[in-house]
Amino acid sequence: MAHKTPLGADLVIPLLALAFAAYFFWSIAGLAWEAKANGVLIGTVLVGLVAIQLARMGRELARGAGDLRLDPLWLPRDALVKRVGMVLLTVAFIAALDWLGLTLSLFLAMALALRLMGVRRPATILWVSCAVAGAAYLLFVAILDSAFPHGPIEQLLARLFA
Amino acid sequence: MSWEFLAGQFAAQFALWWLIVPGILLGIVVGILPGFSPQNTLIMLLPLTLALPVEQAFTFMVSLYCANHLAGGVPAILVRIPGSGGAAATTLDGYPMTQKGQGQQALVLSFVASVAGGLITALATLALLPWLSQIGLYLRSVEMVVVMLFGLTLIAVIAARDTLKALVAGFFGLLIGVIGTDHVYSAPRATFGFLELYDGVPLVAALIGLFAVSEALVMIEEKMIVAVEGRERAMRTNWADTLEGLRIALRMWWHIVWTAFVGLFIGVIPGAGASIAAFVAYQQSRLWSKHPERYGTGIPEGVIAPEAANNGVTSGTLVPMMALGVPGGTTAAVMMIVLQYHGMVMGPRLFINDPGLAYGVFVAMVVAYVFMIFTILPLARYMARIVLIETTYLAPLIILVTIVAAFSERQYVFDMGLALVFGVIGYIAHKTNYHVTAMLIGIILGPLFEQYMVRSLRLSEGNLMVLFSSTLGNVLWGLLALSLVLPSLRKWRRHESRR
Numbered sequence: 001m002a003h004k005t006p007l008g009a010d011l012v013i014p015l016l017a018l019a020f021a022a023y024f025f026w027s028i029a030g031l032a033w034e035a036k037a038n039g040v041l042i043g044t045v046l047v048g049l050v051a052i053q054l055a056r057m058g059r060e061l062a063r064g065a066g067d068l069r070l071d072p073l074w075l076p077r078d079a080l081v082k083r084v085g086m087v088l089l090t091v092a093f094i095a096a097l098d099w100l101g102l103t104l105s106l107f108l109a110m111a112l113a114l115r116l117m118g119v120r121r122p123a124t125i126l127w128v129s130c131a132v133a134g135a136a137y138l139l140f141v142a143i144l145d146s147a148f149p150h151g152p153i154e155q156l157l158a159r160l161f162a
Numbered sequence: 163m164s165w166e167f168l169a170g171q172f173a174a175q176f177a178l179w180w181l182i183v184p185g186i187l188l189g190i191v192v193g194i195l196p197g198f199s200p201q202n203t204l205i206m207l208l209p210l211t212l213a214l215p216v217e218q219a220f221t222f223m224v225s226l227y228c229a230n231h232l233a234g235g236v237p238a239i240l241v242r243i244p245g246s247g248g249a250a251a252t253t254l255d256g257y258p259m260t261q262k263g264q265g266q267q268a269l270v271l272s273f274v275a276s277v278a279g280g281l282i283t284a285l286a287t288l289a290l291l292p293w294l295s296q297i298g299l300y301l302r303s304v305e306m307v308v309v310m311l312f313g314l315t316l317i318a319v320i321a322a323r324d325t326l327k328a329l330v331a332g333f334f335g336l337l338i339g340v341i342g343t344d345h346v347y348s349a350p351r352a353t354f355g356f357l358e359l360y361d362g363v364p365l366v367a368a369l370i371g372l373f374a375v376s377e378a379l380v381m382i383e384e385k386m387i388v389a390v391e392g393r394e395r396a397m398r399t400n401w402a403d404t405l406e407g408l409r410i411a412l413r414m415w416w417h418i419v420w421t422a423f424v425g426l427f428i429g430v431i432p433g434a435g436a437s438i439a440a441f442v443a444y445q446q447s448r449l450w451s452k453h454p455e456r457y458g459t460g461i462p463e464g465v466i467a468p469e470a471a472n473n474g475v476t477s478g479t480l481v482p483m484m485a486l487g488v489p490g491g492t493t494a495a496v497m498m499i500v501l502q503y504h505g506m507v508m509g510p511r512l513f514i515n516d517p518g519l520a521y522g523v524f525v526a527m528v529v530a531y532v533f534m535i536f537t538i539l540p541l542a543r544y545m546a547r548i549v550l551i552e553t554t555y556l557a558p559l560i561i562l563v564t565i566v567a568a569f570s571e572r573q574y575v576f577d578m579g580l581a582l583v584f585g586v587i588g589y590i591a592h593k594t595n596y597h598v599t600a601m602l603i604g605i606i607l608g609p610l611f612e613q614y615m616v617r618s619l620r621l622s623e624g625n626l627m628v629l630f631s632s633t634l635g636n637v638l639w640g641l642l643a644l645s646l647v648l649p650s651l652r653k654w655r656r657h658e659s660r661r
Contacts, residue, residue: 013327013596016587017334024337024352031351035344037619038612039351042340046333053326072593079383086379086561087586093562094578106562113558117382132559136566147573 006069007057014050021046085116101151102140107133168288171522174217175529181214181222182526182533189229190538194236216504220523223497225530231436231473232276232534239268239465241560243374248436248472250373250599251444255457255464262460270407270539271462272469277535278415279422279470280477284527286426287477291484291513291524303617304629308638309438310611314603315642325646328597335601338363339608345616358576367568367577368605371584372591372598374564378557379589386552404539410462417463418470421447425471429478436472437606443471449648477527484512484520561585 021043028036060066074080093109100108110129119125140146141154150158175182214222234249239256252272259268314332341352342362353359411418421443428439447467448457457464483494506512506519513520568581588598622628630636 009590009594012590013334013587013594014330016590017330017337020334020352021337023354024340027350027352031344031349032347033624034346034616034620035349035351037624038615039337039340041615042333042337042611046330046337049326049330049333053330056326073590076383082382083379083589086382086558087582090561090565090582091579094565094575094582097575097578102566106566109562110558113562114555117554117558119554128555132563136563140566140570144570146570148569149575 004064004069005060005066006071007060007066008068008070009072010057011054011068012070012073014053017046018050021050082117086113089113089116098149099151101154102148103133103137103153104151106136167517168521168525171518171525172529175221175522175526178218178221178526178529179533181218182225182530183537185222185225186229186530186534186537189226190233190236192226193230193233216501216506217519217522219500219504220497220519221526221530223500224523224526225533227497228280228473228476228527228530229534229538231280231476232273232469232538234472235272235276235465235469236269239272240265241556242377243560243564244369248440248475249468250437250602251440251468251472252465253373253599254444254468255460255462258458258460259462259465260460264460266403267407267410267462268460268465270404271411271465273535273538274408274411275418275421275466275469276473277531278411278418279425280473281528281531282419283422283426283474283477284524284531286423287481288521288524288528291481291521302632303614303621304632305635305638306614307611307618307629308635308642310607310614312442312638312642312645314600314607315646324595327595328600331591331596331598332600332604334596335604336608336611337604338368338601339605340612342609345613356576358572358574358580361572362609363605364568364572364574364577364580365606366570367581368584368602370564370568371581371586372588372602374560375581375585376588376592376598378560378564379585380592381553382557384553386550408539411466414462414466417447417466421467422470422474425474426478428471429475430481436475437603439475439478440468440472441603443467445645449645454649454652477524480523484523 024039024043028039057066061068089109089112093105096105096108099105107129110132111125114125114128119128137153137157140148141150148154231248234244235252235256238244238249238252240260242253242257244250244253256268256272259265314336315329339362341359343350343360350360424443424446425436425439428442429436444457444464444467447463448454451457451463453461479494480497483498506516565578565581568577569575588601590596591598591601618628619626622631630639
């Protein structure tokens with residue numbers, strides 16, 4: 001059997017673009033022409049380009065040269081768990097930021113991420129996570145005084161150095 | 163402007179080394195870190211720059227600004243994460259060079275091209291200032307629309323593996339760039355109900371997501387970002403590699419000169435900026451090359467062109483600010499605020515009332531670039547070793563630290579989530595060859611494009627033919643069409659000659 005190109009993955013971006021263009025058109029429906037002219041122009045060109053791309057892919061499928069597998073997005077399988085894990089971990093890190101503050105949440109996220117990526121030695125995980133969280137505290141909180149949410153570590157250090 | 167006057171200016175600027183060196187070092191750090199823009203750094207340092215005498219404040223700001231443009235190429239070359247939008251084109255050949263174990267050489271090429279490009283264009287600006295300041299006056303909204311489209315289509319041409327996919331990505335980015343309230347009625351569009359998107363999509367979050375996060379998600383697949391032979395080469399780095407990089411850069415001096423001038427002329431156009439300049443220079447370099455097919459595989463010309471151009475922009479963006487009072491970019495706008503605080507009035511009279519400051523800015527730039535080459539060149543050997551860190555450490559470090567950096571532009575936790583969303587979109591685009599750079603440039607150009615497009619349409623009462631109403635605009639349309647057609651034509655001719 002001849003090798004078929006997995007075209008399913010190629011569909012994701014055009015479909016996202018199409019969905020976004022549809023949402024854009026819906027969101028500007030009742031606005032004055034000045035507010036929608038540019039979006040309509042760009043959106044129309046985008047829809048046209050997506051249509052050409054879909055037609056090109058449809059021709060490949062009709063010729064039997066491709067199928068709708070999503071392989072490029074999943075493969076290699078052993079990296080998939082790490083990749084999805086990293087995304088979920090980052091979501092958890094952002095969500096925990098309000099309660100734990102920058103330093104503690106970054107320390108925990110870094111430690112868990114290193115473990116997820118396959119680092120086994122606890123000492124390595126500990127010092128790398130401490131170094132990253134410490135550097136972030138120094139740069140963003142101590143020096144730049146950014147508006148990051150303050151957690152127990154920031155409050156403790158603020159009391160110590162107040 | 164006499165020679166004595168210029169000599170005095172140079173002597174005065176060299177004496178300010180104690181401001182130039184910290185400005186350079188800070189600019190390098192800010193340039194290397196995605197998410198830290200020179201304008202934000204200058205804003206944070208306003209208490210310092212406002213307290214200094216105006217000449218010293220300007221020397222410090224210019225040093226930081228130029229060093230920032232130079233350093234943006236470092237992460238672009240080493241880990242395929244541009245430190246700023248202007249360095250996005252550097253990833254195209256810089257990163258493949260790193261993968262081949264030539265990271266140190268690529269860094270040296272980038273430093274030399276940046277310094278030489280910045281130096282030459284600063285000197286040229288000094289000489290051409292009265293004429294250069296006129297260029298911006300000829301480009302009205304109609305021409306600017308074409309310039310923007312030119313920038314976007316060039317990227318599609320550069321992403322020669324699949325022009326159609328790159329155009330889809332570019333226009334997708336352009337539409338994302340329109341998110342937010344419109345310029346006339348402030349009506350929200352496609353904001354998904356988030357107040358944080360009313361001001362548009364934050365560029366730092368988009369940059370971090372599309373480049374840093376997506377690249378880190380891809381690099382998880384490999385143990386290291388360089389191949390085995392590249393790793394061995396990176397481990398053996400020595401001063402000879404730095405000298406070799408220098409030798410290659412000097413051999414390509416003409417390439418540096420003309421691509422730097424591309425940057426200078428684009429920089430003079432208000433709003434066009436370093437990202438367009440770098441891509442135009444890269445595309446022109448490839449267009450006129452004897453071996454265009456080798457671009458994107460890691461060749462010196464592919465690093466030199468965008469780096470020389472995005473440093474050529476540094477002088478260009480200051481020209482309309484000094485000569486017309488119209489800042490050429492955001493950093494120039496921050497500088498203008500500092501100058502206005504000190505009571506300086508920008509415009510043609512500045513050159514008569516305060517020539518020391520007007521010309522001194524560009525002299526400061528020349529001096530800063532001279533200091534820069536001695537500061538950064540020796541570091542290339544050590545910077546290149548970053549590629550020897552295993553991806554098990556590098557990937558989580560990049561993802562988490564850059565997500566944190568996404569907060570710095572507007573101080574919204576929302577932007578961190580947005581960077582992650584862009585990271586996932588960027589990952590999908592990356593794996594399916596929908597050019598992420600085209601998407602990013604689209605997002606950058608989106609708001610500007612709308613501004614010029616709506617202005618043109620309002621002038622013509624909604625008639626689209628206004629886009630073809632000016633001679634200069636039509637010439638630009640022609641060049642745009644030529645840029646799209648020429649590569650295909652050359653490809654076809656090569657194919658025919660082989661037959």
